[in-house]
Amino acid sequence: MKLLMLCFCLVVCAVSDTAVATEENKVFYFYHSGAWGSKQVSGKQYVVYTNIQQMPNDPEKIKEMSKMWGDWVNKTCKNESGCTSNINVYPTAADAEKQLEGLKQRYRDEAKYSLTQVEFK
Numbered sequence: 001m002k003l004l005m006l007c008f009c010l011v012v013c014a015v016s017d018t019a020v021a022t023e024e025n026k027v028f029y030f031y032h033s034g035a036w037g038s039k040q041v042s043g044k045q046y047v048v049y050t051n052i053q054q055m056p057n058d059p060e061k062i063k064e065m066s067k068m069w070g071d072w073v074n075k076t077c078k079n080e081s082g083c084t085s086n087i088n089v090y091p092t093a094a095d096a097e098k099q100l101e102g103l104k105q106r107y108r109d110e111a112k113y114s115l116t117q118v119e120f121k
Contacts, residue, residue, distance in 0.1 A: 026056060028052055029054075032047065033049075033085050033086065042080070047107045047113050047115045048073075049103060051117065052096045053121070
């Protein structure tokens, strides 16, 4: 649940008027999805993520893209508890890379997780 809350904060921060962006008014983002809720899930949890991409820091576009990702996740979810649908937005590529690497480390235990990179734009 902490991961979900963190991602929600990042989206809200990126969508607000006070969001920090690069000099070109760009943000860097990646999507990810994991099991919904903090209850113990039997079997493997399925986690998917995308590569890092760049876009203008446009709150309406971020909302639109979040909805598209959520719709895709709802159709492809394999977790018995349901799936989160997160867009992770950062002011720099370095910030996004650091967070994506942290996500990969968090879900590296192949006995518990099936971690897969997907193509989604």
